[in-house]
Structure formats: C-alpha cells, structure tokens
Amino acid sequence: MVSAVVKWLAFYGYIADQEDMWALGFIVDQAEVRVKNLINRSAIPKDLEPVVVDIAAGEFLRRKKTTGSLDGFDLDAAIESIKEGDTSVSYSGNTTGEQRLDALISRLTSVSQGQLARYRRLVW
16 A cells, blocks of 8 residues: 555655655555544455555655655645545635644544544444
C-alpha cells in the first residue's frame, strides 16, 4: 500500500524520496491498525484500501508540516477544490496555502462512519 500512498502524494504535489519510505511504511501500518480497530477485523477489506491510503497520505503530510520538513511542496498550489463522487469542496480565493493544506489534511485523515459501517463487525 506504500506505493499507492506515494502515487497519491504525487497527485497532490508531494514527490516522496527514498528517505520518506521508512516513515511512509510506518504511517501506512498505523493507518491499517486504525481502520482494523474501527471495523473490528483482522484484515482490511479490498474496498477499504483507498480509505487507508487517504489516512496515510494525510498523516504523512501532517507530520511533514509539523516538523517543518515539507520541502518542495507548493502551499499556494495546494488544492483549491476537491471532488469525490457527487461531493465537491471548493476553497475560496482568500484562503492561504497553509489553510488549504490544513483542510486537505483534515479531509484525508477523517474517516466517515458511513464508509466503514458495511464492513464493521460487532464484538461481544
């Protein structure tokens, strides 16, 4: 799944290098554990893999930003609109690049309970 996260980050404008691979692997593992805990399963269903990729990409960007090592990422170009299915979000022209990046990170790391409900198993 790390390769999918690398491609997803590239889509958003961050090109991961070899030094990022260990951190990406760690963050993907954490994202998988988070989703597994939310659905009470020992494996990630194929349909939820994109959710794990989103979470991992968002967490990676958050950690890079927090540590001040988000080099080469153009904050001003950071997504002005996002469209997923029939839902779209646009950021007004008066938002800063950092605000748009924060909104992107928040969207990527948020998990809708509706996405997970179909796969959730009850624990007795």
